[in-house]
Amino acid sequence: MFFYQSEDAGAYSRRATGLQHLAFMVPTRAAVHTVHDHVARVGNDVLYAPQEFPQYAPPYYATFWHDPFGFMLEAVCHYDRD
Numbered sequence: 001m002f003f004y005q006s007e008d009a010g011a012y013s014r015r016a017t018g019l020q021h022l023a024f025m026v027p028t029r030a031a032v033h034t035v036h037d038h039v040a041r042v043g044n045d046v047l048y049a050p051q052e053f054p055q056y057a058p059p060y061y062a063t064f065w066h067d068p069f070g071f072m073l074e075a076v077c078h079y080d081r082d
Contacts, residue, residue: 021072022074023062023076024073024074024076025076026075026076027080032061032063032077033063035063036063044068045065047065048063060076060078061077062074062077063075
């Protein structure tokens with residue numbers, strides 16, 4: 001996957017055409033907490049602390065945040081693989 005800088009000026013919007021949300025699968029729930037702790041420490045906007053999301057295909061344990069550019073990112077663990 002490649003990402004290129006936009007040639008047109010303008011703020012990013014999650015409601016516009018393009019990348020809306022990027023999820024990273026991690027092997028353990030502990031890794032979800034590690035990501036959350038790092039994101040909070042560096043000052044990103046945490047949307048959801050690590051928790052179960054029963055509305056998604058269970059098991060779904062994740063944390064969500066906005067990166068400095070406004071993209072919604074997620075770290076998710078479906079099954080602990082210690």
